[in-house]
Amino acid sequence: MKTHESGTEQHAKxxxxxxxxxxxxxxxxxxxxxxxxxRTDVVTADATGAGLPVNVSAEGLPExxxxxxxxxxxxxxxxxSRFLPPESGAGRQSAVLVLFGEGARGPELLLMERAGxxxxxxxxxxxxxxxxxxxxxxxxxxxxxxxALREAEEETGLDPRGVQIFGVLPxxxxxxSSFVVTPVLGWWRTPSPVSVVDPGETARVFTVPVVDLTDxxxxxxxxxxxxxxxxxxxxxxxxxxxxxxxVIDRILHFAGWERPWDRARQVPLxxxx
Numbered sequence: 001m002k003t004h005e006s007g008t009e010q011h012a013k014x015x016x017x018x019x020x021x022x023x024x025x026x027x028x029x030x031x032x033x034x035x036x037x038x039r040t041d042v043v044t045a046d047a048t049g050a051g052l053p054v055n056v057s058a059e060g061l062p063e064x065x066x067x068x069x070x071x072x073x074x075x076x077x078x079x080x081s082r083f084l085p086p087e088s089g090a091g092r093q094s095a096v097l098v099l100f101g102e103g104a105r106g107p108e109l110l111l112m113e114r115a116g117x118x119x120x121x122x123x124x125x126x127x128x129x130x131x132x133x134x135x136x137x138x139x140x141x142x143x144x145x146x147x148a149l150r151e152a153e154e155e156t157g158l159d160p161r162g163v164q165i166f167g168v169l170p171x172x173x174x175x176x177s178s179f180v181v182t183p184v185l186g187w188w189r190t191p192s193p194v195s196v197v198d199p200g201e202t203a204r205v206f207t208v209p210v211v212d213l214t215d216x217x218x219x220x221x222x223x224x225x226x227x228x229x230x231x232x233x234x235x236x237x238x239x240x241x242x243x244x245x246x247v248i249d250r251i252l253h254f255a256g257w258e259r260p261w262d263r264a265r266q267v268p269l270x271x272x273x
Contacts, residue, residue: 054145058166061187064107065100065166071254072167072185080250083173091173091180095144096129097152098247099163100210101188107210109248110194112155113203113238123203125240127247128152129181144168144182156205157197162190174243183247208235214252216261224269232267239267 058069077084085091099110113125130151136143145168149160169183196202212218212235222232222241231249233240240248252258 054142054149054165056145056165056168060189061164061166062102065187067255067257068100068185068251069166071251072169075169075250075254077170077172079254080170081172081246083175085171085173085180091178093132093139093144093182094130094179095132095148095151095182095184096127096244096247097148097163097186098127098169098183098251099152099158099186099188101191101207103207103209105209105211108207109210109213110152110156110158110188110205110207111236111238111240111244112205115199115201115203124242124244125238126242126244127183128155128158130155131179145184148182148184148186155197155202156194157192158194159190159192162188162192164189169247172243172247181243206236206238208233208240210252210257212236213248214257214259216259219261220265220267221263222267222269225271234267241267241269 061069097110101108101110110128111125112128114123128151129148132139132143132147133150136146136150145165149163149165152158152163153160163186165184165186167185169185171180171182173180194205196205213233218234220232220234221229222239222245223229230241231245233245233248249258
């Protein structure tokens with residue numbers, strides 16, 4: 001397990017300062033404007049019904065997270081993925097926690113790696129998350145937020161009281177599993193120890209510095225035998241691909257953090273992936 005030490009705000013500003021904020025403003029004005037179809041409307045002050053209390057706020061975020069919060073307010077579903085939830089409302093409602101923290105090397109993301117013994121996507125890195133439970137509440141409002149925090153606690157031991165939810169991305173769809181996924185954006189305001197809770201489900205829990213995710217040397221295009229192609233990241237001895245890589249790729253893009261990388265560089269996947 002990686003120790004989560006608090007970095008300095010100055011380091012974060014040096015890595016994700018004025019150039020990135022200016023780029024994010026251009027993305028917001030030119031690409032992210034307009035309707036926000038498919039978004040969970042959760043900009044309420046406080047919801048204290050079933051399950052965990054939920055307070056959605058962008059107040060007090062570190063300055064380097066401003067471009068992410070700004071993009072979350074304006075980005076459209078079609079700008080994130082071509083796979084969108086069925087208009088019929090079908091699909092298994094779920095949520096993931098996209099948790100930003102600050103470690104010794106600056107901004108970082110929390111990820112976990114699925115156990116190699118699992119039948120579905122063995123060994124694949126992912127965000128903490130899972131299906132909504134009835135006690136999570138209304139799936140159209142605060143249910144996904146509670147589900148993301150609850151699943152993160154169950155899978156990594158994370159203390160949800162130290163997480164500030166600051167935004168929600170539009171719901172996306174994973175056709176192969178029929179999951180309708182709400183990415184919930186969190187700021188790890190008060191870091192807590194994390195580790196594998198159930199080895200039968202999770203192989204490891206780790207953090208990835210954002211500076212490594214933006215490094216062109218760590219980027220590639222994953223190619224599945226089915227023909228599907230998508231972004232991939234080779235970080236922390238792991239290949240991050242699929243839904244998780246797609247969300248990270250779009251966050252880097254709309255936050256203005258993306259650096260030019262070689263899209264012709266390919267990483268082949270096998271049929272178990």
